[in-house]
Amino acid sequence: MLANLRNVSRASSVSAHFRRHASTGTRKHKIVVVGGGAGGLSSAAMLLRKGGLSADVAVVEPSSSHFYQPLWTLVGGGIKEAEESRRDMASVMPKDATWIQSAAKTIALEGIRKERGVETSFKHELIKVDGPNKVATFQTDEGPVERSYDLLHVVPLMGAHDWIKGSKIADPDTGYVTVDKDTLQHTAYPNVFAIGDCSNTPNSKTAAAAPVVVHNMRRVMAGKAPNATYDGYASCPIVTGRGKLILAEFKYGNELAESQSWYLDQGKEQLPFFYLKKYVFPNFMLPGRWYGTRTIFEPSFPDPA
Template sequence: MSKDATARGAQGDFDIVVVGGGSAGIGVTASLLRRRPDLRIAVVEPSDRHYYQPAWTLVGGGAFDVTRTVRPMADVIPRRAVWVRAAAAGFEPERNRLRLADGGALGYRQLIVCPGLRLAWEKVEGLDATLGRNGVTSNYRYELAPYTWELVRGLESGRALFTQPAMPIKCAGAPQKAMYLACDHWRRGGVLDRIQVEFDLAGAALFGVPTFVPPLMRYVERYGAALRFNSNLAAVDGGARKAWFDVKDADGNVRREERAFDMLHAVPPQLPHDFLRDSPLAGAAGWCEVDPATLQHPRYANVFGAGDAISASNAKTAAAARKQIVTVAENLIALREGRPMPVRYDGYGSCPLTVERGRVVLAEFGYGGRLLPTFPLDPTVPRRSAWLLKARLLPWVYWNGMLKGREWLAHPLGN
């Protein structure tokens, strides 16, 4: 088990400090220690649990056991790393120092910023107060994904609303995947024609990579779902089963519309953590600024970023982090040893779009929407093989590969 530093007033100097114990933080720590076992690395993470979040959509569709998506943090921290059980509070890159919320501080030679993002439930009036009851749920929270499935199973008529906030969000396909799996269950149960399904998107496109829009639209039409673009969830009254949306017209004018619901799957706005947004490391939008190819900070050469917290335009997915980990590990070690940085990240991200139970459109793409398929198959075709990859293989690879520093199919382009 990893050495555990007390959360109260932690102090110390390390070769590398990693901020965040999520997919990117644990993965990059493991990869670095596989390359250089003698590195002194601290992982700063206050939570005592680690989640495999990509499976929560499957949980909400009744296709995965939620207890298989969580493990104790102590079990996933790499053995030779030091786990600092504290929250980050601020960065002092000029002094090579990280401030902690408990009053402690850590010094470093290199810093890797990967604290993930913040789910801003409070940005939707009334939402947080009604989550988990009154028909209001979200697959973006561990304890709520099973409630999604409870609602889906129990609904036989009425109106089901699914929402998607403004980008960027983690796993941009997850809001519509919740809708597809629910609709497929209702279709199989013979009740879909008695349910009004509506997908409200704050943006103007169903998916950010145009290649995948036609196959997705075929499922939208198959399920009879109404798409409402430029429609952003603004407020919820769970007790009254009402939601309000700010709807923008072609001239940019916004009006507020009221909708009744029997089920509401809500996705919150997603923002950088305050301690990052207010720091010297942040770019204009508040994310950790990085060079999109090397993932090195443009102003502080000994700082790198990975995962959902960085400014690069890639999709915020675990699959993106899987390739970013290799980029950061290789480039950081090259920097330490005075060599040119050898690896360039191509913006790879993957979104296995679960369009029905048993079939997935495996969307893999990089910067600019360039298709980057792993397999020599038409990526726009829904496949059972992609479902098996999503539901069975990838969870195993995550726990036994990515978090252990095993970089299977994870190497981006070299220079």
């Protein structure tokens, strides 16, 4: 998610909540969120709910559908249908946001793996698939390696969008948006913040950083310096079977940051965590009402704007 205070050029349609109308030209907005993913929508919802300085929020997202990515692990496990991860973008767009519908110019797991006889092969990059013969070729440090398969589940390499890679806000080495890992503010452009997959923070990218982004953005808009610190907290709910899930939570440096260990062992597969991922996260995250380790309780930061 990119948020900045600038003019927005738009080439197709613009809509307020549940409304669309064709428009061209340039329009000013206090805050622009680029990308209607979980991080972007969650941040937009929090900003609008606070009002005042952050009452004018535009979300740039060309797609008419939102795909809730965290649900895909349940789809892969046969627990949910793929279509259940799709919602109309209008249904999840925060109320009062302006929707610009155009494109922008641990040990526990290791134990389960061994128990189930799952082989791990790191530093293998898929370069070729022979479908008729069911053979996949991987590039390794030692050269190409062929592997036979019954079912091939391919996950493409991650990378930033081309429009980010070719812009001044990108890290020239990685292509991701260059931000201070503590404040999530761009290192060169103070009115730009990044959250989620587009940022170059050294951790697993999730929407959990939204409260920090929202607080620091509002301070910058008020002429103050960011003072909230993001500790790198990320929540990775790992589905290990039907009704089984390990809730992995950690900070920068892979330091554990478990929020539910006071009543359940987070190093083991747990049914309540499975329901948390299946039912709670989808309904609380996008509206900006899930606050990581604080669950539904909004964190407080010093000297808010």
